[in-house]
Amino acid sequence: MLDSVTHSTFLSNTMVCDPLMSWTELFGTTEDVYPTCDHQTDSDSFWTSIHPEYWSKHNVCEWLQFCCDQYKLDANCISFSHFNINGLQLCNMTQEEFLDAAGICGEYLYFILQNIRTHGISFFTDVEETKPTNKDYLQSSHLWEFVRDLLLSPEENGGILEWEDRGQGIFRVVKSEALAKMWGQRKKNDRMTYEKLSRALRYYYKTGILERVDRRLVYKFGKNAHGWQENKI
DNA sequence: GACGATTTTCCTGTTT
């Protein structure tokens, strides 16, 4: 049964739907047909109580809409026709397919989805208080904390960042523009570029948050950065 | 409103 939900199923949806169709054009108003929950107030209990694989088509779309609302993402960048699929199909999407479908919001949404899938938590779930959490990832106000928290979620960060030497706090920016886009989404600034982001990172050399590493796209946490050490988080 | 910290924007020059 699971085999029936395949890559081709996902692609077939893209062929029968206009990629630019809006949410309501494609799905109508969910309130009309489907019982709804108050995702704004009961978001966590709903989205984490049911594994994404068991979401209905409308759950998938409600989740997308909810994320757009919650994180102030631009829903116009999402091709909702590509998401006329159920949860199992959603989970079977490759990262590439997901990013194609979700546009510039893709990295961010993929990160959230992987969190729910693998940990059963969403960004709005309180988890262990002693280590940086996905909640912190959303709420940390500083760039270096944003970078740190992305690094602490290696399975979900979409390969944007990776450790070169975890013990030394050395990491590499793998997808520079994707990182900039993600930071831009976070700051609601669609003009963010890696050039600007890297300038902000270089200011951290002065304050000891980062230390210079003479290699391209490689940075190192400095003595004044905290929370990145494996045994101290 | 002033102030400081942080980030953004723009820039020129250098390095890889």
Place this chain on the structure above:
DNA sequence: GAAACAGGAAAATCGT
């Protein structure tokens, strides 16, 4: 030549 780095300068933003 392109991408990334380095860092000055000024402006913007935000919290206090």
